[in-house]
Amino acid sequence: MTILLKYLSGYRCLLILDNAESILETAKSQKDSYSCQSHPDYGQLFKLIGATKHQSCLLLTSREKPQEISSLEREYLQVRCLQLETLQYITLWDVATGQFLKIIRPQRLYEEMNITGVTGLTSAQQETLKILGAVNSF
Numbered sequence: 001m002t003i004l005l006k007y008l009s010g011y012r013c014l015l016i017l018d019n020a021e022s023i024l025e026t027a028k029s030q031k032d033s034y035s036c037q038s039h040p041d042y043g044q045l046f047k048l049i050g051a052t053k054h055q056s057c058l059l060l061t062s063r064e065k066p067q068e069i070s071s072l073e074r075e076y077l078q079v080r081c082l083q084l085e086t087l088q089y090i091t092l093w094d095v096a097t098g099q100f101l102k103i104i105r106p107q108r109l110y111e112e113m114n115i116t117g118v119t120g121l122t123s124a125q126q127e128t129l130k131i132l133g134a135v136n137s138f
Contacts, residue, residue, distance in 0.1 A: 001041075001048060008049065008056035015049075020062035043068045050079045108133035 007013055023042050043066070049058050050072035060069065065081060072079040092101040111133035115126060130136060 001045060004045075005048060005052060005054070008054040009052070011056070013056040014059060015056065016059045016061075018061045020060050020066070021064045047072060050076050110134040 008015070020042075046058075046060075046066065046068045049056075050069075060066075069079065069081060073081055089103050089105040091103050093099065094101055109132050110129055113129070113134040114137065115121070115129055115134045116137045118126075121129070126136065
């Protein structure tokens with residue numbers, strides 16, 4: 001960790017830890033509270049990066065907020081958490097030219113489900129399924 005901290009202090013680095021909930025476990029004492037108990041080195045890393053002055057950034061993505069981050073957020077101004085809503089789509093641009101490339105949209109729950117000939121659904125239910133991605137090939 002000393003070498004990592006040296007790089008974070010000496011250079012502007014962006015360290016990304018994606019899907020961090022995979023190292024978290026629910027704390028038995030507090031329901032809905034997650035910590036790095038099964039991987040204490042990560043908890044120590046978060047505390048070290050949050051408490052040390054440097055010019056870099058740790059970007060942590062997780063569906064759950066680790067206890068270690070919550071305590072750092074209260075203690076240090078440079079530690080911030082943002083809760084993002086579900087993305088509806090991602091727009092890709094060419095950084096060099098600024099030209100639009102394409103839009104990526106996650107597959108919807110009923111994407112491409114064929115409801116042609118399905119019986120027992122009201123028209124409102126059929127319309128709802130279409131909005132959610134189902135198709136009706138009439």
